[in-house]
Amino acid sequence: MAVENGVQKTFFAQGGVVELDAPSTLPQLQSRIQTLKDLQARLQTLRRIPAQLLRPPANLDATLTFLSPPDALRHEVHELKQLKELVCSKPVQDALVAARDSAQRDKLSAPAPRRENRKRKRAPSPESPPVYVPVQPKSTTPFPPLYDTAPPTRLSELQEYVREYNRAHSDVQLRLLSRQLECPLAARLLIPDVAVIYLVLNVNPDNRESLIVENITAFGPREQKPPHSQSEFLVYQRLSQQLAKTLQAAPTAPLAAVLDLLAAYRDLFLTRCCACQRILSAEGHVPPVARVWTDAGTGAADGSAPRAAAASPVWEPWHPACLQR
Known part of the structure; x- marks a missing residue:
């Protein structure tokens, strides 16, 4: 960074040069900051005026009834005019221009973001699928x-x-x-x-x-x-x-x-289903027309748990709907 003939020059690592205005003196900078603060405070106090100009408040004093609506809001209109003159004044304009230039200098002097080197990684090659072995159905x-x-x-x-x-x-x-x-x-x-x-x-x-x-x-x-x-x-x-x-x-x-x-099936209408303990099924109102061979003390032929220990191998009565559950 160097100053030549009142012009500030900033040198970057890439070799570029950006010319900026020379910095102002400290009292002038403080004066501009104070001017902008006063302008901001003035704007905050006048934010309510546009709404009052469009819609007067409902709690106006009874004494305002003798005045016409423009006379009642004349003070607010006068304040807006004063604000316009203040914004257009040379000290405020100089402070706004200096603030804009300072913001631009901050952007130019900021270090460039570091570029990440993102290399595309090669996806891992898929493994060979296992050999399909068909399941042989069990003969039952x-x-x-x-x-x-x-x-x-x-x-x-x-x-x-x-x-x-x-x-x-x-x-x-x-x-x-x-x-x-x-x-x-x-x-x-x-x-x-x-x-x-x-x-x-x-x-x-x-x-x-x-x-x-x-x-x-x-x-x-x-x-x-x-x-x-x-x-x-x-x-x-x-x-x-x-x-x-x-x-x-x-x-x-x-x-x-x-x-x-x-x-x-000699006891078709007398025996109860081994699953629901009913003679007639709840769905079709028919007796247990299915028979499942069961060894003594073992489960049924479909692999379910034993219902009761039998003295000898028997044909157990079942409802067809109970076999499918």
Whole structure:
């Protein structure tokens, strides 16, 4: 920084030169500051005048009623004129110009902001995705595992099997309806006062020597309908649907396993659901038409907690809606 011929020169690191006016003497600077302070104080006192000129106050003295509105506000208008003359006066203008120049010098003399070197960082390369290993679904069956090792029921031995089954089960009756012993053939399982269940038997495609159940339809004990029709009662319609789902889950289940499941419906209208402890469901007002195989002291076939310890493996009654919860 240097002063030549009354001109102040400021040198910057970049090599530029900015010429500014030489600084005023201290008394003159103090006088200008005081002038600006007086102007600011005068402006603060006159801020109320524009509002009074537009809207006179409501609490004017009663003595002003004899004066016209311009006469009542003449003093305020006179003060505004004096303020205008004060602002336009040379001392105030010199002080305002000096203040403006000082503000500009402060901006020029301020150090330039340091520029940050922001380098763009390279994003880390993503890792190779892990090899997808498909989850193999677990093979589950709604029937007990003891039938996996049971001997198959052959077509040539079917009549003898029916006789042995009826002797072992006095509360149900199995009968063949087809006259000729060839597949597919129809059979009927009668549960007295509970249901009449029609079965369609055929040869197992995986083992041509064994028989499986292809279709099951349930009717009321006194309904006179053909096996290929549908029951008029909702409970037997739901029972047929539930049995169809069971066959779909285990299409190659042996005949003995299916007959064991059907015999568990002898107490269809007497047992309570293992989940809600109700005979009729709250949704469809039907008894528990689903059966779940449960070992003694273990949970149900769906993996749920055991309901009660049983003396032997049993078919537990469930409502279809309770199984889905």
